[in-house]
Amino acid sequence: MRGVVIRLILGFVPGFVFFGSVLAQSKPVAATTEFVPVPADESLLNKLSNGYQSDYKEELTHLPSVNKKDYEDIYDERWKSIKERFDKQEIYTDPAAQAYLDALVAEIVSRNPVLKATPFHCYFSRSRVPNAEYIGEGIILINMGLFDRLSDESQVAFILCHEISHFVLHHQENSIVKQVETLNSPEFQAKLKAIQHSEYNKRAEVEGLVKGFAFDSRRHSRDHEAQADSMAVVLMRATRFDLNGALGTLALLDTVDKDDFNLAAFLQLTFNSTGYPFKKKWLKKEEGLMGGHVQLEQSELSDSLKTHPSCPLRIKLLTPMVQSWNTPGRMKNVIDFSRFDELRERFKYEVIEYAYVSEDYSGNLFYSLELLRDRPNDPYLIAGIGRALNGIYEAQKGHRLSKVVDLPGPEYAANYNLLLQFIQNLYLEDLASITYNFLTPWHPRLDHLTVFKTAYEQSAKTAAL
Amino acid sequence: MRHVNLKLSALGLLLAIAGTVNGGQPVASSVTAKPAEGKLSIDKVYSVYLRNSGAIMNKNQIKGYFLLYQSDKVDRHTNEYTLQILDENLNKIKDIKFEDSKSISLLESAYNGSSISFLFKNEDQKTLDMKIYDFDGKLKYTYSRDFDRRTDDLMKQYVNMRTDEGTNRNVFDIGDEGYASVLPLRDGKQRTYELDYYSSVSKKQFTYTPEDAEKFAVAEVLGSTDSLVLLNVLKFTHAGKDATSHLVGINIYTRKKQFDVATDEDKAPFTPMAVTPLDGTNDLLIMGSYFEAGANVMKDASKGLAIYEVTSNGKIVNKTLNSWDGDFSRYLAISDKGRIDNVGYMYIHKIIHSADGKFFVAGEGYKRTASAMGIATTVLSGGRAYNGVTKMTITDMVVMQFDNRFKLTGATIYDKPNSSALDMTGAADMNSQHMIAMYLKSMGCFDYDFTTGDDDYSNFSICYSDWERTGDFKGKTFTSIHYNGKKFNVDKLPLKSKASSLKVFPGKPGSVMIMEYFKKDKRLDFRLEKLG
Numbered sequence: 003m004r005g006v007v008i009r010l011i012l013g014f015v016p017g018f019v020f021f022g023s024v025l026a027q028s029k030p031v032a033a034t035t036e037f038v039p040v041p042a043d044e045s046l047l048n049k050l051s052n053g054y055q056s057d058y059k060e061e062l063t064h065l066p067s068v069n070k071k072d073y074e075d076i077y078d079e080r081w082k083s084i085k086e087r088f089d090k091q092e093i094y095t096d097p098a099a100q101a102y103l104d105a106l107v108a109e110i111v112s113r114n115p116v117l118k119a120t121p122f123h124c125y126f127s128r129s130r131v132p133n134a135e136y137i138g139e140g141i142i143l144i145n146m147g148l149f150d151r152l153s154d155e156s157q158v159a160f161i162l163c164h165e166i167s168h169f170v171l172h173h174q175e176n177s178i179v180k181q182v183e184t185l186n187s188p189e190f191q192a193k194l195k196a197i198q199h200s201e202y203n204k205r206a207e208v209e210g211l212v213k214g215f216a217f218d219s220r221r222h223s224r225d226h227e228a229q230a231d232s233m234a235v236v237l238m239r240a241t242r243f244d245l246n247g248a249l250g251t252l253a254l255l256d257t258v259d260k261d262d263f264n265l266a267a268f269l270q271l272t273f274n275s276t277g278y279p280f281k282k283k284w285l286k287k288e289e290g291l292m293g294g295h296v297q298l299e300q301s302e303l304s305d306s307l308k309t310h311p312s313c314p315l316r317i318k319l320l321t322p323m324v325q326s327w328n329t330p331g332r333m334k335n336v337i338d339f340s341r342f343d344e345l346r347e348r349f350k351y352e353v354i355e356y357a358y359v360s361e362d363y364s365g366n367l368f369y370s371l372e373l374l375r376d377r378p379n380d381p382y383l384i385a386g387i388g389r390a391l392n393g394i395y396e397a398q399k400g401h402r403l404s405k406v407v408d409l410p411g412p413e414y415a416a417n418y419n420l421l422l423q424f425i426q427n428l429y430l431e432d433l434a435s436i437t438y439n440f441l442t443p444w445h446p447r448l449d450h451l452t453v454f455k456t457a458y459e460q461s462a463k464t465a466a467l
Numbered sequence: 468m469r470h471v472n473l474k475l476s477a478l479g480l481l482l483a484i485a486g487t488v489n490g491g492q493p494v495a496s497s498v499t500a501k502p503a504e505g506k507l508s509i510d511k512v513y514s515v516y517l518r519n520s521g522a523i524m525n526k527n528q529i530k531g532y533f534l535l536y537q538s539d540k541v542d543r544h545t546n547e548y549t550l551q552i553l554d555e556n557l558n559k560i561k562d563i564k565f566e567d568s569k570s571i572s573l574l575e576s577a578y579n580g581s582s583i584s585f586l587f588k589n590e591d592q593k594t595l596d597m598k599i600y601d602f603d604g605k606l607k608y609t610y611s612r613d614f615d616r617r618t619d620d621l622m623k624q625y626v627n628m629r630t631d632e633g634t635n636r637n638v639f640d641i642g643d644e645g646y647a648s649v650l651p652l653r654d655g656k657q658r659t660y661e662l663d664y665y666s667s668v669s670k671k672q673f674t675y676t677p678e679d680a681e682k683f684a685v686a687e688v689l690g691s692t693d694s695l696v697l698l699n700v701l702k703f704t705h706a707g708k709d710a711t712s713h714l715v716g717i718n719i720y721t722r723k724k725q726f727d728v729a730t731d732e733d734k735a736p737f738t739p740m741a742v743t744p745l746d747g748t749n750d751l752l753i754m755g756s757y758f759e760a761g762a763n764v765m766k767d768a769s770k771g772l773a774i775y776e777v778t779s780n781g782k783i784v785n786k787t788l789n790s791w792d793g794d795f796s797r798y799l800a801i802s803d804k805g806r807i808d809n810v811g812y813m814y815i816h817k818i819i820h821s822a823d824g825k826f827f828v829a830g831e832g833y834k835r836t837a838s839a840m841g842i843a844t845t846v847l848s849g850g851r852a853y854n855g856v857t858k859m860t861i862t863d864m865v866v867m868q869f870d871n872r873f874k875l876t877g878a879t880i881y882d883k884p885n886s887s888a889l890d891m892t893g894a895a896d897m898n899s900q901h902m903i904a905m906y907l908k909s910m911g912c913f914d915y916d917f918t919t920g921d922d923d924y925s926n927f928s929i930c931y932s933d934w935e936r937t938g939d940f941k942g943k944t945f946t947s948i949h950y951n952g953k954k955f956n957v958d959k960l961p962l963k964s965k966a967s968s969l970k971v972f973p974g975k976p977g978s979v980m981i982m983e984y985f986k987k988d989k990r991l992d993f994r995l996e997k998l999g
Contacts, residue, residue, distance in 0.1 A: 031760060096984055163567070185508070187507060191506060191507055192509070194507035194509070194511075194512050195507060195512075197512045198507060198511065198512040201540060202540045202541055202542055203539060203540070204512065204513050204539055204540070205513065205539035205547060206539070207539050208509060208512070208513045211509075212509065278626075283921075288528075288530075288975065289553065290554060290560075291523065291530045291554045291555070291560055291578065291583075292551065397995045398999060399682065399999040400997060400999070401960045401961075401996050401997075401998075402996075403993045403996060403997050404996055409556045409557060409558075409995060410556050410558075411556060411558050412558060425558075426975070426977075426978075426997070427953060429926055429977060430908040430999060431951050
């Protein structure tokens with residue numbers, strides 16, 4: 003699950019980076035219809051990618067002539083990262099969803115004429131990570147994993163305005179300039195030269211140099227976030243959206259890590275069967291080396307290296323603006339709340355599907371189990387869990403498990419780590435029998451679903467081995 | 468895949484820097500933007516080197532891994548080192564920085580649940596230094612002992628060995644209170660051994676030197692318990708002649724031999740090869756070759772495999788013999804000299820007492836074959852230079868199953884291509900099959916790598932290196948014979964990689980850790996793969 007990760011974003015300044023895994027679960031809703039993922043429009047993705055590639059090439063011709071190679075290297079890396087989003091079909095191409103997002107953006111742009119001079123494009127990303135970001139070349143992504151946690155359109159508007167602000171204020175590009183200029187500055191070069199000529203104790207010297215560089219870069223990053231927050235409220239002010247959406251979004255982000263899901267109990271409940279009873283050792287966690295399991299170190303130093311100010315601080319900074327500008331009559335939903343609600347619901351599934359197609363099987367399984375808790379009879383989830391377990395079986399058999407599941411690590415939330423440990427504890431015969439016995443009660447009721455039928459038949463074969 | 472980033476590990480605070488690693492080569496840091504040619508970047512002015520890596524074990528289970536980097540030069544004689552400790556999932560636990568001689572190397576590591584120990588070799592001071600750290604990475608104790616030419620054999624082992632249970636060959640955790648290390652010593656034709664004990668709870672060290680006249684003794688570590696280090700000691704009346712085999716237990720609390728059992732007291736010599744504690748008792752189960760009464764273990768062929776039950780005081784309470792021509796011949800084709808057809812003699816690597824009460828034993832064949840090189844040089848010298856006309860060849864894996872009365876109930880040969888181990892140059896007088904096996908093991912010649920499994924061995928995998936010469940993939944493979952509590956399956960992991968070099972370490976139960984070095988990218992990747 004590349005994403006349920008507490009990480010420091012380096013180099014460029016993304017928009018929001020939201021930590022943790024899951025918000026409070028949505029209310030139980032019986033799936034009345036089976037979810038069918040929207041297929042990716044490859045032709046559209048290629049067209050878009052080619053168009054942005056032309057923009058990127060054009061951009062290269064306008065880079066500063068001094069230290070041009072350095073700039074080109076960075077822009078090249080940025081372009082590769084952008085292209086990968088299109089190549090891996092992370093960009094959601096559903097026309098109805100895109101039309102809705104375009105309408106939201108139009109509400110912002112039409113009421114802020116200054117934005118018309120600098121065209122940009124917003125897309126939904128199929129990522130489950132609760133995040134949004136400006137990725138370069140005028141592209142803003144809002145992840146489905148963030149969208150489906152929001153309460154109303156005013157919160158979406160704030161997020162879009164925040165990312166638009168990063169774009170308009172050239173935060174990424176300014177960071178690149180600062181980085182290149184710093185590394186090529188006479189002062190920095192002189193220090194490097196001195197280090198080069200010293201035979202001993204280079205590490206401390208280099209460490210000091212880099213530490214200063216990193217602190218400076220992160221401080222600017224935090225400044226950029228505060229600027230983007232402020233400008234987002236300014237942009238929102240011109241729209242019809244309720245400005246409290248800004249504060250609500252930040253409050254939501256502050257609690258995004260909270261998770262009351264008892265996954266251990268749920269795994270036992272879900273994967274226990276008379277045919278293959280659940281074994282406690284599947285959840286066993288070995289005693290950690292050197293007195294415990296790895297924890298992320300928290301220190302003053304790590305605070306200084308954060309890319310974002312804390313959410314309470316951001317709320318505190320924005321509150322006076324919101325209170326003074328939030329005139330009566332502003333609305334939480336301006337465009338189409340029913341469509342907003344429908345997309346929130348759809349995105350809960352689309353992120354699961356994307357995790358599977360991008361071969362993130364541990365993420366796919368985790369999201370599916372989370373949703374299955376509230377929707378225990380959901381055909382898509384049941385079939386999908388069987389499919390993911392079969393994928394894990396095949397990967398383990400083919401010695402490529404490390405490519406499709408994460409290893410337990412301190413950067414992950416406790417529940418996700420528990421699932422990863424569970425996967426690590428299973429032998430092939432366990433996987434085969436668990437999958438088969440999990441799917442069997444639904445056979446032949448769900449056989450009309452191709453995914454289910456395929457998963458069931460595959461599990462029957464492997465369990466019989 | 469979890470990439471371990473050497474730059475970050477060495478620099479600690481270079482959080483803003485993406486990086487890579489390298490084994491034995493300088494690894495440089497690179498900042499996202501590198502200055503243009505002619506200008507300096509961090510990777511041009513600072514490098515770190517990976518010096519050593521290995522597994523950290525406790526009670527035969529993998530607990531993690533260590534990486535030793537040279538992170539800086541302090542002065543002409545001193546380097547700064549960073550010892551990075553990873554857990555069994557390759558998460559970084561700790562970076563320990565320390566300064567030491569520029570000519571140290573890290574030989575082994577062990578973990579005993581309350582501390583972690585590292586045995587270093589200091590070439591300048593000619594010392595073996597044992598450093599013991601607490602959970603916070605704080606150095607608790609340092610112990611030193613001299614080494615000299617008498618320990619050359621040990622140093623050769625460290626260069627050549629492929630270990631049977633990961634890295635540890637000579638350093639063991641003894642209960643929760645310390646570590647022991649057994650050193651083979653050689654002085655001219657005199658061979659003996661010493662045992663060093665290092666406490667991890669107080670500053671306490673002692674060296675056990677065999678008290679009797681063991682001028683000619685070769686010791687092999689069989690295993691350890693909370694208080695005992697168990698050795699198989701071959702004692703010679705003089706070099707290379709008339710050996711007697713002994714099972715020796717050294718108590719680290721009394722600092723004395725707890726027992727020294729001549730295993731041929733009943734005139735039927737026994738050469739122990741592997742030991743395991745017998746669950747539910749304080750007894751030990753020891754397996755090895757037995758010989759005909761009055762036989763010379765240096766010359767004669769063994770009669771079969773014996774399993775001895777021995778108390779913690781060294782009293783043999785039960786012996787079970789499984790003869791080649793009787794018990795084994797029911798499952799394997801055996802020649803008249805105790806050789807298994809196409810396999811040769813058998814060395815025992817591991818005894819596994821599985822959760823279902825069965826005993827499984829992993830063995831590997833070896834045999835003497837003609838050496839084209841040895842014959843050629845002997846002929847060319849007109850016989851004046853006898854370089855050994857034979858060589859040792861490592862053959863197939865053999866997995867045996869015994870019942871709870873230690874009688875053989877099954878044996879299966881797992882075919883693998885024969886591999887040439889070594890010409891017997893300089894070892895022409897080595898006629899004892901057991902001595903040859905000990906030598907082959909000490910030189911890392913066997914293909915067997917390690918056994919990994921659940922702590923109760925309800926599932927386990929016997930792992931070895933192999934070659935695939937047919938099919939889609941041709942090249943080196945890593946093979947595991949997996950027991951799932953009911954039956955065995957063989958799984959082959961092709962070691963196909965674009966990496967410049969690749970090494971397989973033991974992993975947590977059911978897994979192996981693969982380390983790949985990409986020379987061009989100066990990158991070192993670690994990944995865990997579950998065995999199929």
